[in-house]
Amino acid sequence: MITMIRYLDELLDERGRRHLRVMLAAQxxxxxxxxxxxxxxxxxxxxxxxxxxxxxxxxxxxxAIAAAVAAHHxxxxxxxxxxxxxxxxxxxxxxxxxxxxxxxxxxxxxxxDRTGPIGRMLGKGTMDVANIPAHLLRHVVVGLTAPxxxxxxxxxxxxxxxxAFTAGALLCALALRLLMAIVRRNDDDYxxxxxxxxxxxxxxxxxxxxxxxxxxxxxxELGTLEESLIRxxxxxxRLTIRGAWGxxxxxxxxxLVVTAVxxxxxxxxxxxxxxxxxxxxxxxxxxxxxxxxxxxGELAGTVQINADAIxxxxxxxxxxxxxxxxxxxxxxxxxxxxxxxxxxxxxxDGGAPTVLDGIDVDIPAGSFTAVVGPSGAGKSxxxxxxxxxxxxxxxxxxxxxxxxxxxxxAGVSRLTAQVFQxxxxxxxxxxxxxxxxxxxxxxxxxxxxxxxxxxDEVVERLPDGWDTRVGEAGSTLSGGEKQRxxxxxxLLKDAPIVxxxxxxxxxxxxxxAAVADAIAELARDRTVIVVAHRLSTVVAxxxxxxxxxxxxxxRGDHDSLLAAGGTYARFWHERLRxxxxxxxxxxxx
Ligand SMILES: Nc1ncnc2c1ncn2[C@@H]1O[C@H](COP(=O)(O)OP(=O)(O)OP(=O)(O)O)[C@@H](O)[C@H]1O
Numbered sequence: 001m002i003t004m005i006r007y008l009d010e011l012l013d014e015r016g017r018r019h020l021r022v023m024l025a026a027q028x029x030x031x032x033x034x035x036x037x038x039x040x041x042x043x044x045x046x047x048x049x050x051x052x053x054x055x056x057x058x059x060x061x062x063x064a065i066a067a068a069v070a071a072h073h074x075x076x077x078x079x080x081x082x083x084x085x086x087x088x089x090x091x092x093x094x095x096x097x098x099x100x101x102x103x104x105x106x107x108x109x110x111x112x113d114r115t116g117p118i119g120r121m122l123g124k125g126t127m128d129v130a131n132i133p134a135h136l137l138r139h140v141v142v143g144l145t146a147p148x149x150x151x152x153x154x155x156x157x158x159x160x161x162x163x164a165f166t167a168g169a170l171l172c173a174l175a176l177r178l179l180m181a182i183v184r185r186n187d188d189d190y191x192x193x194x195x196x197x198x199x200x201x202x203x204x205x206x207x208x209x210x211x212x213x214x215x216x217x218x219x220x221e222l223g224t225l226e227e228s229l230i231r232x233x234x235x236x237x238r239l240t241i242r243g244a245w246g247x248x249x250x251x252x253x254x255x256l257v258v259t260a261v262x263x264x265x266x267x268x269x270x271x272x273x274x275x276x277x278x279x280x281x282x283x284x285x286x287x288x289x290x291x292x293x294x295x296x297g298e299l300a301g302t303v304q305i306n307a308d309a310i311x312x313x314x315x316x317x318x319x320x321x322x323x324x325x326x327x328x329x330x331x332x333x334x335x336x337x338x339x340x341x342x343x344x345x346x347x348x349d350g351g352a353p354t355v356l357d358g359i360d361v362d363i364p365a366g367s368f369t370a371v372v373g374p375s376g377a378g379k380s381x382x383x384x385x386x387x388x389x390x391x392x393x394x395x396x397x398x399x400x401x402x403x404x405x406x407x408x409x410a411g412v413s414r415l416t417a418q419v420f421q422x423x424x425x426x427x428x429x430x431x432x433x434x435x436x437x438x439x440x441x442x443x444x445x446x447x448x449x450x451x452x453x454x455x456d457e458v459v460e461r462l463p464d465g466w467d468t469r470v471g472e473a474g475s476t477l478s479g480g481e482k483q484r485x486x487x488x489x490x491l492l493k494d495a496p497i498v499x500x501x502x503x504x505x506x507x508x509x510x511x512x513a514a515v516a517d518a519i520a521e522l523a524r525d526r527t528v529i530v531v532a533h534r535l536s537t538v539v540a541x542x543x544x545x546x547x548x549x550x551x552x553x554x555r556g557d558h559d560s561l562l563a564a565g566g567t568y569a570r571f572w573h574e575r576l577r578x579x580x581x582x583x584x585x586x587x588x589x
Contacts, residue, residue: 001140004307007314008090008132011097016089020133023086026079027141031292033072034142035149038288040065042157042281049277079138087134094126094313104321108345108389116198120191121312128309136303143296150285157278164264168257172293175253176300179246183304186239191308193232200225243301250297254290261286322391328408331400334415334496334527336363336386340395343378343385355381357550359395363543365496368523370532370541372571377547379531380421383499386529388412399497417490419500419522423482430459431466433485437493445492452521453488454514455481480515487518498522500530502537516540535575544568 005024009017044061047054098121110118151169155162204225262283269279341359344352355378363369371379385392388404397404404412417437425433434449435441446466450456458481462468470477470485477485490498500519516536522528523540532538539558546554546561546568553567561568 001144001303004132004303004310005137007307007310008129011093011129011310011313011317012086012089013093016086016093019082019086019089023079023082023133024137024141026075026082027138028145030072030075030079030138031142031145032149033068033075034146034292035153037065037068037072038285039150039153039157039281040068041284042278045277045280046275049275076138083134083138087130087132090130090133091126094129095122097317098122098126098313101317101319101321104324105319106322106390107387108384109319113196113199115202116200117195118316120195120198121309121316125309125312128306129313132303132306132310136299136306139292139295139299140303143292143299146292147289150289154282154285157281158268158274160268161261161265161274161282164261168261171253171257172250175250176297179243179250179297179300180304182242182246183239183301184308186235186242187305187308190232190235190239191312193228193235197225197228197232200228247297247301250300251294254293254297258286258290322388322409323405324408324410325406328411329402329406331402331407331411331415333400334365335400336497336527336529337361337398337401338363338395339398341382341385341392341397342394343381343390344393345381345390354393355550356385356392359550359552361545361552361555363527363529365527366525367542368528368530368540369543369545370530370538371545371547372532372538372568373547373553374571378550379547380501382547383418383420383501383529383531386497387416387418387499415495416497416499417493417495419483419486419490419498421501423486425470425477425482425485427469429464429467429469430455430462430485433470434489434492437489441492446488449488449491452491453484453518455484455488457514458484480512483515484518487515487522491522496526498526498528500528502530502533512536535572538572546571 005020009020012020040061044058044065047058047061102118147169151162151165154165265274265279265282265286268274269276274282338359338361341356342354343356344354346352359382371382373379384390385397386404388409391405399407399412399415407415426436431446434446438445443466447456450459458477459465459468490500500522502519512534516534519528519530519537520540530537530541532541538544542557544554544556544558544561545552546566548567554561554564556564562572563569
């Protein structure tokens with residue numbers, strides 16, 4: 001529990017921390033007063049055993065009990081309302097901190113399989129964490145301080161009863177630890193599985209056409225949604241069943257301890273070791289102690305689940321952000337220089353394979369460079385490093401003579417426009433999607449870039465023109481149309497460097513020609529690096545880099561590379577064969 005409070009304290013801001021500490025003090029006071037109220041029953045009963053009863057002392061003790069009960073209820077009301085204040089502090093602080101932190105993480109960190117877990121953490125995860133101060137902490141703090149007060153006080157009644165309570169409390173603490181350990185282990189599995197299912201549900205909805213086309217909706221061996229849902233149900237049942245066993249162990253121990261203390265008290269009373277009023281006092285304390293302890297046992301599982309949520313928020317906050325320079329450097333031009341670039345993904349344990357292995361390239365400003373090579377060679381990774389989605393593991397990438405780490409992410413983003421394969425369009429109109437790149441662009445600006453990117457014909461065809469809503473992730477536009485929107489967006493941004501990952505999917509001839517024209521237009525007056533899949537793009541390039549297993553296998557222009565008869569020539573002939581074309585002396589698409 002102390003760890004949980006420390007984590008909450010760490011994650012809150014100064015104001016939230018102050019509220020948390022005051023709330024904890026109020027709750028601890030509440031628990032102590034509750035314990036005292038019950039302990040005072042023994043001296044109260046003693047005043048009635050004299051003949052005549054000692055009424056003045058009776059009213060003194062009765063007054064003390066009434067004061068303890070009244071103060072306890074006042075603190076209860078105060079700490080409950082403080083709980084909501086701290087819960088709200090936690091929600092605000094967590095959303096702010098997580099939002100700020102996510103904005104500093106490398107873009108490449110946001111893989112598809114992370115969307116489910118992140119969404120769950122920002123939604124249910126933060127609610128779980130806010131639930132701790134709002135609803136749970138009071139029961140935990142009172143559940144510990146009230147019995148602790150009663151145990152300390154019971155030594156004043158009789159040391160043997162005090163010792164029995166202490167031994168019983170240790171046993172209960174062990175059982176509680178066991179229960180929480182069981183829940184923690186199984187909740188980790190459950191949370192992981194539910195995150196996977198959430199990602200799979202999104203994937204399942206998005207990939208319907210592919211799944212149906214290949215008739216693989218029912219094939220569990222492909223690791224489908226059904227499989228992940230079954231796994232999630234399994235981990236949920238394990239959490240419930242094993243958690244129930246943990247609860248049985250805790251409540252069994254509690255019953256055993258209570259029975260043993262009652263038997264001891266009755267035994268000591270019968271052999272005359274303790275008086276009748278003390279026996280009544282001990283029995284009242286024992287039975288009243290059951291209440292907060294039972295509540296603690298019932299809530300232990302929920303407390304653990306919510307504490308796990310804090311652990312996950314902390315783990316996310318511990319993902320190192322991309323370092324940003326205090327004073328970003330200014331590039332001198334847009335020539336790009338890669339020296340000794342090596343890169344491994346997610347290299348926390350040092351075991352990840354090297355994806356790029358010693359890349360040395362100079363890309364002159366204003367040139368058009370095509371990157372080709374077999375699947376998995378590292379082409380898209382190279383493009384992502386140029387856009388500073390990640391930092392290189394070794395070596396350096398310089399733009400305009402300055403390392404991208406000195407330029408900072410914002411500097412690199414200002415210099416580059418990116419057109420990637422999986423074009424993401426936001427729910428909104430086509431115009432909104434373009435204005436992301438330049439919020440103050442006029443309608444005339446939109447028309448100009450639309451003409452160049454051949455988006456104008458798409459806009460004219462659509463019933464609402466620029467105001468046509470594109471649907472979530474651009475689902476209402478074809479692949480070629482989405483690429484045209486993306487190219488128009490890059491043109492509107494008017495960055496001097498364009499990073500373009502050409503779509504591998506075949507486009508219809510009209511879209512293919514339009515996209516090729518748009519790329520040629522984009523390349524005018526800009527430094528363009530294209531991961532090229534279309535022969536027309538490759539041939540148009542000034543330089544071609546052939547990547548193979550993370551290294552540059554060949555470089556040069558189309559004619560010299562074809563004449564060399566190496567990897568590039570093989571790539572070229574394969575592509576021609578795939579398209580069923582004859583190799584002509586021009587060799588162009
Ligand atoms: N986010 C990632 N995390 C871990 N490994 C990755 C990640 N992205 C790519 N890889 C791995 O890095 C290697 C290079 O991938 P990359 O996408 O750069 O290749 P590519 O040449 O662009 O391939 P393709 O032409 O098929 O798109 C592959 O082995 C791939 O599995």
